[in-house]
Amino acid sequence: MEALVKKELFLEGLDCANCAAKIEKESGNIKNVSNATLDFVSGRLVLQFEDKNNEDRIVKEVTAIVKNHEPDVKVLQLPKVKDNSKKDKYVQAILTRLSVGGIIFLIGMLSRLSLPIEFSLFFLAYLIVGYDVVLNAFKNVIKGRVFDENFLMSVATIGAFSISEFSEGVAVMIFYQVGELFQHLAVRSSRRSIEKLMDIRPDFANLKRGVKIVKVSPEVVKPGDFIMVKPGEKVPLDGIVTKGDSNVDTSALTGEAVPRSVHVGDEVYGGFINKNGVITVKVTKEFGESTVSKILELVQNASSRKAQTENFITKFARVYTPVVVIGAVLLALLPPLLVPGATFDTWIYRALVFLVVSCPCALVISIPLGFFGGIGAASRAGILIKGSNYLEALNNVDTVVFDKTGTLTKGVFKVTEIKVAGNYSQEELLEYAALAESFSNHPIAKSIIKEYGKELDKMESNNFSELSGLGIEVSIKGKTVVAGNSKLMKKNQINFIEVDKIGTIVHIALDGIYAGFIVISDEIKSDSAHAITALKEIGIKKIVMLTGDSKLVGDAVGNLIGINEVYSELLPDGKVEIFEALEKRKASKKKVIFVGDGINDAPVLARADIGIAMGGIGSDAAIEAADVVIMTDEPSKIVEAIGIAKKTNKIVWQNIIFCLVVKLVILALGVFGLTSIWVAVFGDVGVALIAVLNSMRCLKRTGLSSTC
Numbered sequence: 001m002e003a004l005v006k007k008e009l010f011l012e013g014l015d016c017a018n019c020a021a022k023i024e025k026e027s028g029n030i031k032n033v034s035n036a037t038l039d040f041v042s043g044r045l046v047l048q049f050e051d052k053n054n055e056d057r058i059v060k061e062v063t064a065i066v067k068n069h070e071p072d073v074k075v076l077q078l079p080k081v082k083d084n085s086k087k088d089k090y091v092q093a094i095l096t097r098l099s100v101g102g103i104i105f106l107i108g109m110l111s112r113l114s115l116p117i118e119f120s121l122f123f124l125a126y127l128i129v130g131y132d133v134v135l136n137a138f139k140n141v142i143k144g145r146v147f148d149e150n151f152l153m154s155v156a157t158i159g160a161f162s163i164s165e166f167s168e169g170v171a172v173m174i175f176y177q178v179g180e181l182f183q184h185l186a187v188r189s190s191r192r193s194i195e196k197l198m199d200i201r202p203d204f205a206n207l208k209r210g211v212k213i214v215k216v217s218p219e220v221v222k223p224g225d226f227i228m229v230k231p232g233e234k235v236p237l238d239g240i241v242t243k244g245d246s247n248v249d250t251s252a253l254t255g256e257a258v259p260r261s262v263h264v265g266d267e268v269y270g271g272f273i274n275k276n277g278v279i280t281v282k283v284t285k286e287f288g289e290s291t292v293s294k295i296l297e298l299v300q301n302a303s304s305r306k307a308q309t310e311n312f313i314t315k316f317a318r319v320y321t322p323v324v325v326i327g328a329v330l331l332a333l334l335p336p337l338l339v340p341g342a343t344f345d346t347w348i349y350r351a352l353v354f355l356v357v358s359c360p361c362a363l364v365i366s367i368p369l370g371f372f373g374g375i376g377a378a379s380r381a382g383i384l385i386k387g388s389n390y391l392e393a394l395n396n397v398d399t400v401v402f403d404k405t406g407t408l409t410k411g412v413f414k415v416t417e418i419k420v421a422g423n424y425s426q427e428e429l430l431e432y433a434a435l436a437e438s439f440s441n442h443p444i445a446k447s448i449i450k451e452y453g454k455e456l457d458k459m460e461s462n463n464f465s466e467l468s469g470l471g472i473e474v475s476i477k478g479k480t481v482v483a484g485n486s487k488l489m490k491k492n493q494i495n496f497i498e499v500d501k502i503g504t505i506v507h508i509a510l511d512g513i514y515a516g517f518i519v520i521s522d523e524i525k526s527d528s529a530h531a532i533t534a535l536k537e538i539g540i541k542k543i544v545m546l547t548g549d550s551k552l553v554g555d556a557v558g559n560l561i562g563i564n565e566v567y568s569e570l571l572p573d574g575k576v577e578i579f580e581a582l583e584k585r586k587a588s589k590k591k592v593i594f595v596g597d598g599i600n601d602a603p604v605l606a607r608a609d610i611g612i613a614m615g616g617i618g619s620d621a622a623i624e625a626a627d628v629v630i631m632t633d634e635p636s637k638i639v640e641a642i643g644i645a646k647k648t649n650k651i652v653w654q655n656i657i658f659c660l661v662v663k664l665v666i667l668a669l670g671v672f673g674l675t676s677i678w679v680a681v682f683g684d685v686g687v688a689l690i691a692v693l694n695s696m697r698c699l700k701r702t703g704l705s706s707t708c
Helices: 017-028 051-071 084-110 116-140 149-163 166-197 291-305 308-338 344-356 361-382 388-396 428-437 441-452 486-491 530-536 551-560 572-584 603-605 620-625 635-672 677-701
Strands: 005-012 033-039 044-049 074-077 207-208 212-216 226-229 239-243 246-249 261-262 277-282 382-383 396-401 407-419 463-466 469-478 477-482 504-510 513-524 542-547 565-567 591-596 610-613 628-630
Touching: 005 051, 017 033, 017 044, 017 051, 017 308, 033 441, 044 051, 074 344, 084 116, 084 166, 084 635, 116 149, 116 166, 149 166, 149 344, 166 677, 207 261, 308 344, 308 361, 308 388, 308 486, 308 635, 344 635, 344 677, 361 382, 361 388, 361 635, 361 677, 382 388, 382 542, 382 635, 388 396, 388 572, 388 591, 388 610, 388 635, 396 677, 407 428, 407 441, 428 469, 428 477, 428 513, 441 504, 441 513, 469 513, 486 504, 513 551, 530 542, 530 551, 542 551, 542 572, 551 565, 572 591, 572 603, 591 603, 603 610, 603 620, 628 635, 635 677
Parallel strands: 396 542, 396 591, 542 565, 591 610, 610 628
Antiparallel strands: 005 044, 005 074, 033 044, 207 212, 207 226, 226 277, 239 277, 246 261, 382 628, 407 513, 463 469, 469 477, 477 504, 504 513
16 A cells, blocks of 8 residues: 655644634545644644645645635745744734724713714724724635634624624623733743743754864754764764763753763764763764654654544534524524513623633633643653643553563663583683674673673574574584573473572573573662652552563562562563453553563553553654653653643643633523623633633643642
8 A cells, every 4th residue: 555645734823723623624624635633733734645646736725725714824835934023013913903992992981972973983993903803704704604703703792782782892892802812922822832842953963074064954964974063052963972072961852950971982862962072973863863853753743643632622612612603593582582571682682692602712722732731741851642642541540561671670681690511611601602692682692792792703603593582593613502591491302400590591502402501680770669659659550560581580570669460481472461461451441551662562562552662762663662752761750751641631621621611601691691791702712811821831840740
């Protein structure tokens, strides 16, 4: 099947969340478009479609859709250029209109004038303040759209004029425009906060060309090129330090405040900030493949995986407005026709209250802002969450399943004992083991090779075969060498010594005869025990550890860090079986997390409700395999991720409940004539402003048990 084409567009000046939802839906219905996702926060529209030849037509159709809903919005195919001048002009213009209109309104309110003059003054003030609302409403009616905010506000205020409530019609329009202005400023502020939170993209690279240093865009630098990074500059691309020593600030990627020292031979990643020394770096990846680029792409694409709450609000908004508008029409017509003594003026006024509060913008704006803010805060803590759905799912975790090696332990192995059998020396046994492991990238293999410490002639090894979960079979110097765990020895019917030691045991046999064993130990991470304790404190009911290591080692590690349920000596398929059994026992609607290193644990990571990869920095496999990536090696970050999720969820539901309760109360009061259109305007723009400001709290990173 041919891969889908991906196209990104930027909608400059998009401020209407309700319109954004409509643009997204209609863009997704274009012929050949398989998916359309519009992130209101960034104004980024991502299209996926079949066949590159359809691109021009699809872009034209999307542009037409955007112009139909928001004529002033520009559709850009290049990365968005920050231009605050237009925004400032809008603010200045609306403030001028509000000032002039407000003065005329006050003159009309404070003066005793004849009805024609009074009407003229209020009507002039109304036109100055709200002409754009009425004009947009008229244009939208021509296009067949009667449920947008401009139309509803126009009907409400013109309706007030029709029943001789001139001052109230103007006051409501002024109040509405003031609310829209503050809402606009709040949304803009939250967007800037999120952009600042994710401001890790390097602006330039100092490329070495002979003896010259040329400042270039990171995109033009190729692997193998050398770049210079001066104090205070961002490291633009992934690479290896070839000259100089320095300290680097890694907080943009890992959330860690303590600088890391780097020397010749150390890896550095795009997004690090060089603190003091000048370093020369040999670039190892193109910008598009660099760590910082992948992180930016993940966070930007997070909006495409929407939480159930977001999807619910989108569907609810489509139903809510038409239902309330129909209710307004019935409220205006039925009581005067059916109830003796009821007048049209009274019930039309009450119906206008319904119209004003029928716009769902407060929910449509604040909910995505809340989730995106939570994802942004997590990313600054070194936690990449690939979608709002995963952020929401973290609220319902009751079981956490850990892999051991590289997750709870450092995965840095060291040979601690060599025991020979027969006529072999320790040096000979270690040499055969090192040659056997020379083709493997497993951490245990690397530790044996490191312990041997001499140059290896791989030509002496052939017929290499790595057996998953068992070990290695290979021919060395004419001998058949088998190196691995006890299961491999039993499989080959080799008599071996059962070892009761804490550590990974590598047994070695030559030509079917047992030659001895090597003990390799792994160190537990410093915060593993703290992470397990913290998970229990926040209410995680079951914590499990899976390992391919021996039962002795597995139980020892479990006891040291506080995990009682440990499954040992598991092959990769065995881990999947145990995990599936645990998942079947979970409570209804609860989620099970699997935490692994993102490379060897891909099958279980894919199977889990939420797969979390540890140590993702620089690991493409970890970033690809998991739903959540911990950029450091700290298990305690899982507790922080759950804390951020709970905080975000709490704020999102605060907004939902607040918005709905206020609107329902105003609707109920409106039926009985106990409220005014002024209060209804607060139920629209005022509530939206409060909800947006509340959503901005999601941007703040708090402690391990982040709550509101």
